[in-house]
Amino acid sequence: MACKNCLEKPVIKLQNNNVSLCKKCFIEYFEKKVKKTITDYKLIRKNENIVVACSGGKDSTVLLYLIKKITSNRRDIKITALAIDEGIHGYRNKSLEFLKDFCNKQEVELNIYSYKEEFTKSLDEILKTYKGIPCSICGVLRRYLLNKKSKELKATKLATGHNLDDEAQTITMNYFKNNVKMSARLGPIAGIIRDKGFIPRIKPLYFLTEKEVASYAFLKGFMDKFNECPNSPLSYRAQIRDTLNELENKYPGTKNGIISSFIEILPLLKEKYKNDHEVIKSCKICDEPSSQDICKSCYYIETVIKA
Amino acid sequence: MKVYLEKTNEYKEIEASTVKELLTKLKVNPSTIIVTKNNELVTEDEKISSKDEIKLLSVISGG
Numbered sequence: 029m030a031c032k033n034c035l036e037k038p039v040i041k042l043q044n045n046n047v048s049l050c051k052k053c054f055i056e057y058f059e060k061k062v063k064k065t066i067t068d069y070k071l072i073r074k075n076e077n078i079v080v081a082c083s084g085g086k087d088s089t090v091l092l093y094l095i096k097k098i099t100s101n102r103r104d105i106k107i108t109a110l111a112i113d114e115g116i117h118g119y120r121n122k123s124l125e126f127l128k129d130f131c132n133k134q135e136v137e138l139n140i141y142s143y144k145e146e147f148t149k150s151l152d153e154i155l156k157t158y159k160g161i162p163c164s165i166c167g168v169l170r171r172y173l174l175n176k177k178s179k180e181l182k183a184t185k186l187a188t189g190h191n192l193d194d195e196a197q198t199i200t201m202n203y204f205k206n207n208v209k210m211s212a213r214l215g216p217i218a219g220i221i222r223d224k225g226f227i228p229r230i231k232p233l234y235f236l237t238e239k240e241v242a243s244y245a246f247l248k249g250f251m252d253k254f255n256e257c258p259n260s261p262l263s264y265r266a267q268i269r270d271t272l273n274e275l276e277n278k279y280p281g282t283k284n285g286i287i288s289s290f291i292e293i294l295p296l297l298k299e300k301y302k303n304d305h306e307v308i309k310s311c312k313i314c315d316e317p318s319s320q321d322i323c324k325s326c327y328y329i330e331t332v333i334k335a
Numbered sequence: 336m337k338v339y340l341e342k343t344n345e346y347k348e349i350e351a352s353t354v355k356e357l358l359t360k361l362k363v364n365p366s367t368i369i370v371t372k373n374n375e376l377v378t379e380d381e382k383i384s385s386k387d388e389i390k391l392l393s394v395i396s397g398g
Binding site: 038039048237238242243246253254260269273274277 | 341364365366367368369371374375376377378379380392393394395
């Protein structure tokens, strides 16, 4: 089957609609979709200081490249990269080396903060005593640092590389765990309420699948390996991911269906829960925003890391 | 033909005339990988032969 647009040799068949595209048309399709998401959901406004959460993985690398490209003629937009070094030997150290080189070539300032320096222990060290699911504690600590450090960098938005697969997994997980209220915080621009303690998070890759992002990263020559975190297969998310991929294979369009129907009900969810959120307090230990007296991150620091 | 599986860093010997047939024989879900033939990205419809260098790259990253 030739490229739908120009009859050249295709490089990808889009999972959702069975359309085949050649390299040139796929890159155009991909970039248009990111621009459309930014425009439709007003992800970037005037005079923004966008901090891009980067890991050296395909999603955030593609995101950083495209945000820089799309805003290249905007003098009122500043782009900075922020990376968290959890301390996962053999994984994060390699991806951060790639990221340093990539940011250097793209002429983007990169700020790296580590668990070791911020919390006194690397994730590898924490997991020697913590026997829960690694992603549970790591996700809390990473989100905490991303928000805290992007505030220190005076960010107006924190851009993350979440793709369609990531979001479909989160929506499904929230349904399965009877956590629909949590889904009200999702969407291309995250959150229900505005609080000065939280930097608004934007997801320009929201409508692109993991496979599309990987294909774009490969075709642009960014990378030809997409390493998975060694702790990831242990997570609930990984089980949901595998299940959704099995369904997608049998019933093409499943993941897109989850996102499309979710986008339709999202305004209703936001409306329903807009006055139902917990009162945002300041953590008694670190002063970061929290729904409890002590934030989840400080809870882990006190009960796991210092224990 | 020899096929390289990047996720497990191993080569497998397998006979197939298209990428689709290859993935079916290897029981690999197309959503989870991209396939290169002689370092060019190809679709499942692509014809392959023993002369080609085939790689399966897992697209699952992060955690």
